[in-house]
Amino acid sequence: MYIRFMNSTELLKGTLTTILLKLLDENGKMYGYELTQKVKELSDNKILIKEGSLYPALHKLLSDGLVEVETVNVGKRIRKYYSITKQGQERKIALYNELSEFIKTIQHIVFPHQKASFL
Template identity: 75%
Template sequence: MNSTELIKGTLTTIILKLLADNGKMYGYEITQRVKELSDNKILIKEGSLYPALHKLLKDGLVQVETVNIGKRIRKYYSITKQGELKKQVQSDELKEFLQTIHGMIFPQQDLLSNDVG
């Protein structure tokens, strides 16, 4: 449903929010949670997720813990204190941006919703 450009611009915020809400998560778990929360409307592919996670790791916004599960190695990501601060800033910016875009694209809806309340 949603274009890859829209998702790309919000992926960092989505990841940080999920990690803040859920503690440590591994990549596939993140993709499935996004799918679930969006009613299958947002599907994050590995080719988008892992570069974003690696950038967050490099920037000190997340940390990684490697766990051996049988013969497999699973990397669990969790948000850092710096990541928590960044998540709040980005969430506030995204909220303001979405409100601005909504007002520009759907100005009549804003007028109607004000009349109802």
């Protein structure tokens, strides 16, 4: 994962699963390149997910039963479309709650005199 304007990928490592599940839940089935472009678009080009991060994450989601895959022939190519499962939707909610609490806690530690305005 490459993050523009940030020196480290550490801040986003733990959120890739949440991001992927959110996009699949909101957009239905999507293929890998489509997911990377959507993240790029939504982040104003600040988050660029590389294949080396994306596909291992998708394979993990698949093996955990959080997404399913449909293979479609597109011309001479095979495209894999990923979609969220019921279990994935439940996990997404848990991840949202966990991320929200984490952000609030970090804000409280790092910026104790500011109110949480983004959650």
